[in-house]
Amino acid sequence: MSETKAWEVDTCRGHYNNVSCVMFHPQDKSIRVWDLAKRVCLHTFRRDDDRFWVMAAHPTLNLFAAGHDSGMMVFKLERERPAYALNGNLLYYVKERFLRRLDLTKNKDVAIMQLRTTGRMTPPYSLAYNPAENSVLVTTRNTNTDNSCYDLYQVPKEESAGETTTPTEAAESKRAGGFTAVWVARNRFAVMDKHHQVTIKNLQNEITKKVAIPSNVDEIYYAGTGMLLLRDPENMSMFDIQQKRIMGTARVAKCRYVVWNNNLSIAAMLCKHNITILNRKMERLCSFTETSRVKSGAWDDSGVFIYTTSNHIKYALTNGDTGIIRTLDLPVYITRVQGTSVYCLDREPSPRVMTIDPTEYKFKLALVQRKYDEVLQMVRGAKLVGQSIIAYLQKKGYPEVALHFVKDERTRFLLALECGNVDVALEAAKALDDKACWEKLAEHALMHGNHPVVEYCFQQTKNYDKLSFLYLITGNLAKLKRMMKINEIRKDYEGWYTNALYLGDASERVRVLKSLGRTQLALLTAKTHGLEQEVESLASSCDIEVQVAPDATLLQPPVPVYSSGDAPWPALTKAKGFFDAAPSGSGASKTTTSAAIFGDEEDVVATAGDGWGEDSDEEVTAAAAAAGGNGSGYYVPPPRAPPPSQGWSQRSQLAIDHVIAGSFESAARLLHQQVGVVNFEPYRALFLASYSHSRTSFPGAVGLPSLLAYPARNWRAAAQKDQLPVLGLTLRSCMDKLKEASQLTTVAKFTEAVAEFQAVLLCAPLLAVDTRQEVTEAQNLVRICKEYLVGIQMELQRKTLGKTSPEDIKRSLEMAAYFTHSDLQPGHQILTLRTAVNLAFKLKNYKMAMSFGRRLLNLGPRPEVAQTIRKVLQASEKNPVDAIEVQYDEHNPFNICAMSYVPIYRGKPEVTCPLCGASYLPEYAGKLCRVCTVAEIGKDCIGMRVSQLQFR
CATH class of the missing domain: 2.130.10.10 (YVTN repeat-like/Quinoprotein amine dehydrogenase)
Incomplete structure (x- = not known):
């Protein structure tokens, strides 16, 4: 084109609306990418409601930005991730x-x-x-x-x-x-x-x-010979091609890539911002979230997953610990990790080798695997420093490890207190010489019974009152007298008098009162305790006649039965840990010192004098030989065997077996890991009731205590060492309770029904069944209780609403509509629909009333009910509109938030209770579930385990 003429070189046809400028973009709400060589459209980016106006390309990256009516978008023309296989x-x-x-x-x-x-x-x-x-x-x-x-x-x-x-x-x-x-x-x-x-x-x-696979599967992944991983919008499933069935399922939403380790036993599922690690049984080992996009990953030879995000190389252990290894300038895609080398491809794609420092994650891995010799070697190498490692060791319960390489005295002091090492804490406190540290050390040393250290701390803080009381409770009267003299010198009359009371020294109390000028009190004290000389000297200076109570009794502190002196109170013997004995050979030095002082044992025996009575050995030996003959008749009673209940908790991973064995702590730990229980108060009665079924008592011989027997549920099939306790709580008893709760629901006793359903729900994790069918029945039991509890609790909440406020009326109609979507029995479903039909018709929401009415007729109600509903339908069809606009879409599947009672439509973010499965909005994550009242909402757990089959 010039000033005088213009001609057409080429034409690109495809837009169907005005093209305002080729430099920017037309107004048909799309962006098209053209191949200028072939004159064809390669890509189209379209928005339904916005027109594009401006576009720009990034100067170095494969990125484009386009502005439209309501904002802007950034996009790529082609995929940058390279295709590779190792x-x-x-x-x-x-x-x-x-x-x-x-x-x-x-x-x-x-x-x-x-x-x-x-x-x-x-x-x-x-x-x-x-x-x-x-x-x-x-x-x-x-x-x-x-x-x-x-x-x-x-x-x-x-x-x-x-x-x-x-x-x-x-x-x-x-x-x-x-x-x-x-x-x-x-x-x-x-x-x-x-x-x-x-x-x-x-x-x-x-x-x-x-x-044949499920219809909602949208992607497949390699999972070994004859196996496939199937992805649907919410789950990942292990599929056996030969058996044509799903072997296991895990909840992993929108997985993009799957990375297996070398022996195909563990897989990392990479999502856009999440990574979930599963084993081959599709059991969740851990999961974590990243702020930036996850790009790639590979397994280290030691079993650590190394992965990249947009700007970091990170590591993840199968217990959920993660950390940063190094930063990246540009994204890379890891292909292999070997030692300190990370082999990767960039976006060119060109091979690259990066060097990393694996010390941090190998240190954590050694701790998890309890390879303490490797941990100690790394600690001595001083390659790990920083508050993050110290915080990690404290969090994981290894403060004694951190003590080995912490140089800061305050941190060392706190770590020593945490792991109960009073000696190290005392050294650090001496270096700090801070009053707060001395007080904290005194508190911890007192808990350990190390009263010499407590005494030293009180001396440093000059806390004489506590020091006097310490001497009193330890029976150290000599130091208590010395403390009284110190108070006298300091003219601390209150402490002086208190110590005199502690010692029961009446004459000293008279001296204190005389020094204070309290002559009458001094006279009364002397007269009461019969101190005649003091009475005579004080009577002349006191004008008032002092009368002693006729029924006065002597108040004297008890005499100490045993005084430990300067030695700490005896403590239970505790085996030294690996790190307690590792730093130095202190034990050897003590032995050497002892030998140097007392000489060798052989030397002591050889130089022993006649006063030890060694000449009587022959007589003793002869008497013993005459009494015992050749020694064959000597009887050694066998040690007492542990009760069978001791092995129940060791042989079983079911919570109920630990409860019956009396190991409530391990049972609580299992419930926390499996179904996220954090409130154990409702389980107190269940634990005690189950424990009472663990053994039977029957009388033995006259004059002897009763004998105990431990009934076993598998006594026919198992040897005695493999037996497990008989159960007082069974699946059948839970089914009977469920029927009772259902009957209470039918007669509208909702409060009593809620209590019964919750009782069944709490019992479910304490079941123990033998077949997979019973496992499924137990899971269905939980699901039924959840559906009824959410619906009934919502109905009780609805009945508390007012009937005059427009907001309350609208909310009441919404909750009635939501209740109709609870998965109840047909008879109860009819009741919820009748309530919703009547309320909607009364409020002139005829369209909703028609919908509820048709659903009710499909359930086959009684003839009189069906006749009434048909009349409602006929009246509603004359004007099929809703007078009140409500938040309810019957055609879009949803779950009900059990806290706010609002719908959570499919595809929207939600969190669930790991025990009952109740749905909640993400804002309620971490709170206590309202349905089961015991579990933490949104906690990542392995799921309910009620059979040993679930662990195979």
Whole structure:
């Protein structure tokens, strides 16, 4: 185009509305990416309600920004994550239409073949390598799923692959449409098509089997020979292709990638901002959330998961501990971790090797695995410093480890107190010389019975009152007298008099009163205690006649039976931990000192005098031989065997067996780990009742105590050492309680029904069953109780609302509508629908009334009820509108928040109670569940365990 003429060079056709400027964008609410060589549209980005006006490209990154009516968006034109697969030391990856092989040990990178191109140059999405047949599956995805496909290539052998020359012709492949392709056997692979159906194909790309999977599955992943991982919007499931059934399911929403360890026993599920680690039984080991996007990950040889985010390389242990290893300038994709080297690909993609320091996560791993020799070696190496490590050791219960490398005296003091090391705390307190530290040390030393240290602390803080009382309770009267003299010198009359009372020294009390000028009190004290000389000397200076009470009794402090002196109170013997004996050979030095003072044992015996009576040994030996003969008649009674209940808690992982065994602490720990119980007060009565069933008592011989027996539930099949206790709480008894609660619901005794349902719910985790069918019944029991409790509690809340306020009327109608979606028995469902129909019709919400009425008729009510509902329907159809707008959509599935009683529609974020499964809004996470009243909302738990089958 010039000032005088213009001509058309080319035309790109596709927009259907005005194009205001090619530099910006047209007004048809879309952005189109054009291939200028072929004049075709490659991509379309569309918004339904906004027009795009401006667009800009990032100067260095593959990012574009576009502004529209309501804001802006940032997007990419093509995927930047490289497609790669690792086999041993060989890394296969795709770069610029070539399949390349990198030998990680030799750092040798060669292009082994050229790949076929797709129509629009879309980069490969994934790569799967089969070492048995030396084949690869290259999957290519498009925004239009109809154009997604996969290619099956035969990889050339190493001797035929070009090491110095680049292949110039595309390799032959077997191509077919498919969304995902993964290997499932040596010569079989699974393909998911655009209709989300899975087929098994052979190396000739021929279908050998069709596999029926759930309809909501939208992705498949490799899970070993004959196995697949299936992804649906909310869960990940392990699927056995031969048995055609799901082996296990875990709740993992929107998983993107799966990374298995070397032996396929543990997998890391990478989501957009979350990582969940599961074992092969689909049991959750841990999960954690990242603020930035998770990019990739690989397992270290030691079993630590190393992963990358947008700007960090991090680590994760299977117990949930995470940390940062190093920062990144640009995102990378980890392919392998070996020692201190991290092999990765960048977005070019080009291979890179990064060096990391694994000391921190190996230290934590050694602690978890109780490899204390490695921990001590790292501590002595002083490679770990910083408050984060100290805080970690304190949190995990290893303050004694932190003591080995902490130099700061205040931190050392606090750690010593935490692990009960009074000696180290005393050294640190001397260095700090702070009053608060002395007081805290005195408090802890007193709890340990180390009263010499308590005495020293009180002396440092000059707390003479407490010091006097310490001498009193330890029976150290000599030091108490000395303390009284000190108070006399300090003219502390109150302390002086108190110590005199502690000692029972009446004459000293008379001296104190005389020094204070309290002559009458001094005279009275002397006369009461019969101190005649003091009475005569004081009577002359006192004008008032002092009368002694005729019934006066002597108040004298008790005489100490035993005084420990300067030695601490005796404490229970505690085995030294690994770290208690590691720093120095203090034990050896004490032994050496003792030997140096007293000499060797042989020397002492050899130089013993006649006064020890050694000449009587022969007589004693002869008498013993005459009495015992050859010694064969000597009887040693066997040690008393532990009761059977002691082994119950060791053989079983079920909470009820620990309760019956009397191990309430371990039972509470299991309930906390399995179903998140944090409030154990409601379980007190259940624990005590179950424990009372653990044994029976019957009379024995006359004059002897009763004998105890321990009934076993598996006494027929198991040996005595493998027996487990008989149960007082059974699935049948819980079913009977459930029926009683259902009857109370029918007669509208809602308060009593809530108590019964909650009682059944609390009993469910304390069940023990033998078959998988009974496990399912126990889980259904919990689900039924949850549905009834949420609905009934909501109904009780609804009945407290007023009937005059428009807000209360609207809220009442909403809650009645929500109650109709509780999964109740048909008879109770009819009752909820009748309530909702009547209320909606009364409030002129005829459309809602029609909906409730039709649902009620489908349940087959009694004839008179059906006739009434039909009349309501006829009246409502004349004007099918709602007078009151409510927050209720019957066509969109939802759960009811058990705290606020509002709907949580499918796809919206929610948290659940790990025990009853009640749904809550995310803002209630961490609070106590209102339904079961014992579990923490949103706590990550392994789930209810009521059978040993669930641990296999």
